[in-house]
Amino acid sequence: MARKSKFLLISGIILVVVFVLVYVGVNLTSNLGKTKPQITAQDAAKRLNKLYSNISVRTDTPIKGQIDLNPADVGETLPDISKYPITVDNTTNNYVEIFSSPEKGGTGVDGWLSETAEAFNKANIIVDGKPASVKIRNIASGTGVDYIKSGKYIPDAITPSNELWGEMIKASGVKAKLVSKRLVGNVPGIVLSKSKYDALVQKYGSVNVKTVTEAIAGNEFSMGYTDPFASSTGLNFLITALNTFDSSNILGDKAVKGFENFQANVPFTASTTIQMREAAKSGMLDGFVLEYQTFVNTADLKGGYVFTPFGVRHDSPLYALGDLPQNKQDIIKKFADFAAQDTYQKAAQDKGFNGLEDYKSEMTPVDGNVLIAAQKIWKEKKNGNKPIAAVFVTDVSGSMAGEPLNRLKESLLKGQKFLGRDNSIGLVSYSSDVTINLPIGKYDTNQQSMFVGAVDSLQASGGTATFDAIVVALKMLQEEMTANPSSKPLIFVLSDGETNEGHTLKDIKSLIEAYKVPIYTIGYNANIKALQNISSINEAASINADTDDVVYKIGNLFNVQM
Secondary structure, eight states: OOOHHHHHHHHHHHHHHHHHHHHHHHHHHHHTTTOOOOOOHHHHHHHHHHHHTSOOOEEEOOOOOOOOOOOOOHHHHHHOOOOOOOOOOOOOSEEEEEEEHHHSSSSSGGGGHHHHHHHHHHOEEEEEEEEEEEEEEEEEEHHHHHHHHHOOOOOEEOOOSSSHHHHHHHHOOEEEEEESSSSSSEEEEEEEEEEHHEEEEEHSSSHHHHHHHHHTTTTSSOOEOTTTTHHHHHHHHHHHHHHOOOTTTTTTTHHHHHHHHHHHHOOEEESSHHHHHHHHHSSSSSSEEEHHHHHOHHHHHHEEEEEEESSSOOOOOOOEEESHHHHHHHHHHHHHHHHHHHHHHHHHHHOOSSOOTTTSSSSOOOOOOHHHHHHHHHHHHTTOOOOEEEEEEOOOSGGTTTTHHHHHHHHHHHHHHGSSSTSSSEEEEESSEEEEEEEEEEESHHHHHHHHHHHHHOOOOOOOOOHHHHHHHHHHHHHHHHHOOOOOOEEEEESSOOOOOOOOHHHHHHHHEEEEEEEEEEEOOHHHHHHHHHHHHTTEEEEEEESTHHHHHHHHHHHHHO
């Protein structure tokens, strides 16, 4: 009898254990492959209010500062040209300096022009009775054109990615003579995930800029592109999109209205190609724009993406600039002829150039004044009639004292000229506690004056409660969105990246994800990695301010996002 009772007891225990194991197993496996559930809007609001209630927040009385009503001057923000590297130096006194776009003026797969220039300098080419050579400076097309248009620095020649930049140089009043229409072949394209590409083909029969803009206007998929003020591919895409809406007048009401409808459903305009690619890899985007040479050299794009060319070809034209003496004109021409030789064109092919040779430009190069007008339309319409509401979060802890805070103030005082007048802005500063220096308000002349006054009055001391300040900014934006639900919220954090008080990133990360507010970070003498971790949550850019071109970069950032 005792044995039987013992057997029943053991059997019962085994059954309970098996039941528990099965129950736990079912619950564990049922969540395999599933992402962590997002917190609801209601839960996010409760969590935000709870975090906010634990923070010491005070509000300053805004004071007005002296403002400069002159428009933004890009030339003022440009650093010394030495910021952009010489990848090939001249070997003789009889030489020309050439600005080159980075996809060919760098190193490795991006070093075709650099290697060709080195070969030219060793070839003992004689011009005007003396050996000739070239100097190559690696600089983005848009940035190079900014130097030339502003007159801050004009090289002897430039080879941007496409002819659109040449037209813009001419429109600025600088003489630009086309020496070679093509140094090396390249094509811009729309890169789509294969599944999205197949879906578009099934619905529209083909994929091109027209079908893509139609699909985006219909909110059928998400795509990003790059800043048309700085990026060759971004500028090309802007012009091509306007052309699809009205090829007879790309600046007319029909084209602008079509662009507005399209842009309203574009979630992302990237400051750089790298930022855009990272957003695509995260799954945020179904498509983006890229040059073919970069596409074929990017291993993680080859399998799951399809490249569709568009717009004007990127054949790296070569322009002589200004009134050059004859010997310099001859060197530029001889260099173009040298680069056209089969040996160097074959080398270019090995680096991903000279592919898709059958593709012809969809439109002829556009007059430079039209391009400049198109950029202005983009600036006005890029938010799809959704005004921006932004809070600038400034670190005034003790570690920012001196030069870092001075650079932060300079960044904001010069960068604020690039902010769109239809937007709303506010300013928060933080050390151990958080101060609302300027509540969110429409960026009119009065708000601009108070913004300048608030920035001028910033002083550094105390600890660093970065994430407390971000919570306060989120709370301000939540209240602004309640009052103006059509607004698009943004946060800019300017800091050294070190946090030693208050909440942590872990405490507020799910909140940032729930509100989907991009947080752009700008680091001064900073822990850049810590700031990048904040920006990466919602695919925003992070800038290292410890460089001579910080004001220029911040101006570009504000120009794109605000």
